[in-house]
Amino acid sequence: MAETAISRTAVSWTPRGAWAGIAQAGQIGAAGPAGVTATLLDGFGLATLIAAPGGTAALSGLVESRAGIALPATPKIASGASHDAIWSGPEQWLLRATARDGFAGLLEALSTQAAVSDQSDARAAVRLSGSCVRNVLAKGVMLDLHPSAFAVGDVALTSIAHVGVHLWRLADGPEGSVFEIMVARSMAGSFWSWFAASAAEFGCRVSTGRG
Missing domain, CATH: 3.30.1360.120 (Probable tRNA modification gtpase trme; domain 1)
Incomplete structure (x- = not known):
């Protein structure tokens, strides 16, 4: 049986913003x-933070030392120079960074005190x-x-x-x-x-x- 040659072309993936193809200026x-x-x-970095049982104070202290903001205990947003902490439930927050540079390192540090999930995309x-x-x-x-x-x-x-x-x-x-x-x-x-x-x-x- 004759074999059919299949040409394979390298596929290049281009990142798309969340609003691409939906909304425009x-x-x-x-x-x-x-x-x-x-x-x-x-272009922002985003992650969910869920504190360990009884670990809210320790997590908030770590976020404050690394990002300059304390985690809000009520439905509030706390904003700093480059990060926001947004309440999303009891002992849960969204942490947003203006830029993604260095964000992975910050999340790695916070993972010692919380369950962390990158949600940037x-x-x-x-x-x-x-x-x-x-x-x-x-x-x-x-x-x-x-x-x-x-x-x-x-x-x-x-x-x-x-x-x-x-x-x-x-x-x-x-x-x-x-x-x-x-x-x-x-x-x-x-x-x-x-x-x-x-x-x-x-x-x-x-x-x-x-x-």
């Missing part, structure tokens, strides 16, 4: 001044601001996000259009409140479909940035 919906600004965040994140940001979020978030009820630094685990999200409020910007939302990368497309439709009436400027 530009304008959504109404023309003119944008009522909402969406900044697609990329598993989540998609977006920062939302603008005069109409609450109007958009009110279409899908079943939480009271008024400043009197949801303060700067507050964190919530909730859902938007049946998509589980991690949401928190950052320090106010020139146009008022600023929120960040993180979703599982596999659900980024579903979340963006909801967001783009919800923000269209107010006009939305989409840009890219670092986590």
Whole structure:
């Protein structure tokens, strides 16, 4: 039997951001001044930390010595110069680094005090601001996000259009409140479909940035 020669070509894999093929910089919906600004965040390091039983204090001390922030004991976000610690449940946190350089070494050090799982390529994140940001979020978030009820630094685990999200409020910007939302990368497309439709009436400027 004659053998058929099969040509094999080397496959080159190119890393893709979480929003690639889903969202891009530009304008959504109404023309003119944008009522909402969406900044697609990329390039950050992210890991889950789960403290060992009775080991929260030791883990928090280690995070503070290595990253300059203490782990919040309540649904809050603690931010430093290059890292954020985001509450995600009793004795559980997300640790986010602005850049991934050196992040693996930090996680290795923290693994002496916690169960650590690198999630850098598993989540998609977006920062939302603008005069109409609450109007958009009110279409899908079943939480009271008024400043009197949801303060700067507050964190919530909730859902938007049946998509589980991690949401928190950052320090106010020139146009008022600023929120960040993180979703599982596999659900980024579903979340963006909801967001783009919800923000269209107010006009939305989409840009890219670092986590």
